[in-house]
Amino acid sequence: MTGIAACHLSLGAGRAAGLLPYAVALGLLVIGLYAIVAKKNLIKIIVGLLIADYAVNLFLILTGYRPGTEGHAGAPILTDGAQAARTAFLRNTTDPLPQALILTSIVIGLGIVALVVSLAVRLYEKYGTFDVTDIRKLRG
């Protein structure tokens, strides 16, 4: 193992290190949800939505990652049709399915952002502020 592989650490015992990134993804999700629920500014709420979106995408890409035999992740793109290259590819490639899912999810996230920003713009036009406390007329 050379190159990037040399930098790899076997952190702590067994699975714990392999689970740490998941915990970070969950943490990011929670930060995003916190911003959405507790913040009182429309832009902050949008920021929270973005962060929650990142968290889920991060989680999905982590589930598909594998180091491969070379010690670094191979992109699921074949560049050479030769047999040896294909074999190496099959050995090293990461899981392409979560990547396809994330691509869809990124696009959906962009769509939601476009809509929510236009709502925020309209609300600003009506109230002259991004502050929810000034806006909230509705009662649950």
Place this chain on the structure above:
Amino acid sequence: MTQGRHSGLSSVVKDITRIVAAFIMLFGIYIVLYGHLTPGGGFTGGVILAAGVVLVVLAFGRDFSQRLSLTERAASFCDSAGALGFLVVALLGYTVNTFFMARFIHAQAPFRLFSAPAILLANLAIGAKVAAALFGVFLAMAVWRPGPREGRLS
């Protein structure tokens, strides 16, 4: 940006845009066309194309872009056309073996532009759709929004 909303930005920006925008759009088209061989695809390329068009509109202003018919109306039209195009690619499956979204053209030898014709077509449709959609929403939301505009009863 406040004074140049209709006639565009300064001539330096215009000159640079003239050179850069073409490359950006070329790159966008490349990303769309070669999505099945290299990273990227219809969506990514579409976003890049949209960015190129937005750059032109920002630099040259409203009057120029209207002369090129880079308007919301055109954007909305291309948006629908691209989406319908993708749907048609999907429905073309019915013409061959009655399967929704089946590949109506067989896969060819790999590593060529035409090695996956159905994917290429789908990428083109998505690219056009995404570029038009994002350009349109950018126009509607960000560019002229603070300025005065007549009520539009579409």
Place this chain on the structure above:
Amino acid sequence: MDFVSIELLVLLAFMAIGSLVAVEVRDLLSSIICVGAVGFALAMVFLFLGAPDLAITQVVVEILALVILLRVVLTREDRTHETPKDTLTVAGTALVLGGLVAAGVFVMAGMNPVGEPLFGTEGRSAPAHVSAVGTAPPSVEAVTAEQFGPPAGRTAAEQYVAQGLEKTGASNYVMGILLDFRAYDTLGEATVIFVSIIGAYAVLRKVGRLRPGQGGGVT
């Protein structure tokens, strides 16, 4: 083989700190720039974890979202007053979210750790066998069959990797999945963009309702 590299951890830490700052910073502009930084860090994570498609898309989308958000914030005065937060709400939120994290961390031990997905377990545990096949390749089909074993009971993704190139003709497997195996999802994705854009048009209409005496006026 539970290798989690230093770079990944650094990037993850950067993302966590960046999003905390983005949420807590007072100034909206800083907040948006921070969230942009987090997005670019995510793009680097994608690149690092073998997903260049996603990295490109993430960068491009991030730029677009940033430009839109910046434009919206820059042209509008932020008159947010520092409203004292409702402590009950914040405490309740923190409690629920803390519970979510605790439950998540508690159950996480049952997951397949990072770097050891179900995908391709066969190929990794028997590298010697694979390289033996690789030296004398009978045919592509045979190798793929050897590599991933019989299809039954394996993960869906292994099928994609084993058959992707032959079946779709796309050497970019992600695109092959996105626009062929799972093209129906992509139709949905294109629809989502379409829906949100015409939704934005609808929301941004100057006049929503026609009222008597208010024909074409501006609200």
Place this chain on the structure above:
Amino acid sequence: MERLLPLLVAIPLGGGFLCPVLGKFARNRCWVELLAVLVMALLLALSVGQLVAVDTFAYWVGGWKGGDNPIGISLVSDGLAQLVVLTVNLVGLLAVVFSTSYMRRFTGPGLYYGLFLLMVAGMNAVVIAGDLFNVYVFLEVAAIASYALVAFGTESEELEASFKYLVLGGISSVVILFGIGLLYNLTGQLNLSEIAVALGAMAGDAAAVRVVWFAAGLLLAGFGLKAAMVPFHAWLPDAHPSAPAPISAMLSGVLIKAIGVYVMARLLLNVLPPSAAAGYAVMALGTASMVVGGLLAVGQSDLKRLLAYSSISQVGYVVLALGLAAVLKVRAPGETLVIGLALFGGLFHLVNHAVFKSLLFLCSGAVEQATGTRRMADLGGLAGRMPVTGLCLRVAAMSIIGVPPFSGFWSKVIIVVALAMAGYWTLAVVAVAVSVLTLLMFAKVQRDVLDGEPSACVRDARKAPVAMSLAMVVLAALCLGIGLAVPAFKRHLADPAVTALRAGQGGTPTYPERFRPPVSAERPLAREEVRP
């Protein structure tokens, strides 16, 4: 007919893509309206055709069936999916007919009908989806369209309600996707039946089972938020009244069911490993919604807001019944009669609620258009001024209260009987008590809106236009018709659906077996791999 299943999604998508262009370029809004009505009529015909001509089957999009393992996306058409699709498209058609007259006051017809058709496409696709990620994608289509439609009037109140709805909907989407990621990590599959098989095989692994329940919790919370179950209901009373009336009817009538309750039921009863705990959790959600929604509804003075709260309460009944079935499947798998009753009651109430709640919202729209107000205190004596609307409103109110010949009576009775037979006497009493609450609130509606002296704003109210009356009358006829033809309804519509959800008696889900790709290639759909 089997080959036409994807058209349930493709037709409204095509219509939805065309509408905005048509709206921009056509001289008259009639063309857009005509297109929308045609598309919905076609969809209704298709869904009836599916119901009549097709037995349970799985459709592999693009023919990607693989060997023993699914590699493509499957669409599933079984009794339950057919029933819900029929409900969605029926209510959708009537809402579109209603819109052709009601939406004249609004600008942007192309955008409105485009969003409407895409929302219907999303709902249809969610209901027939056999793939978890596909459910997520089309759920987003339907949800985003509904966010935009709630804000369609672009008044501040509507924008605000839409923002709130969007943010909470965004949370639920993120949580759902996280749950999907967890299940993918565990099983490596996205196909619902394959997930069910893989989860079933995982039963012995305690650590993995904990993850499964964490994921299930996330998914149920996410879909619970979409269905506005009580701890997650905050958005509904703002969003549903703010939307234009036909959209309120769609949201309350079918959207929260198609992308909330339906998916919850599928996951709970067909996909996740059978578990009494999950069933109890869902029952608790249902009971809480039933009671809290009912209590909050009684105090409302705004007609549409009252209807929105009562939606929470009524959907509570459905969820309670489905949760009961899930519990019984584990606790008393031998009690097939009670399980069948609970499922039948839940699904029956789901359909009934779709019919009478959309009717109520359409009536409220007609009233609002005629009088310009939704405050019940300002209304009164409408029965004389708007006889058709008044009659329809009365029929719907009697149905939702549960007056005997009307449909709502039967479904409530069946749910209560199922609860009692299963030994949950307290819950049965609670269900009856909430029914009394419903009686109270709709007695108030009838007294304040329909009876009494015509008030100032009612006096110059005109009768509802023909299109609006037509939609309301058809729905009112359905309220009565279903109530009078319960046995036929049960035999032809409900029983196949109950069978679909019943799968999994005794611990092993049969859902997967039925929808696994057929091993032998006898069916015409099971196309051999012909590609080189």
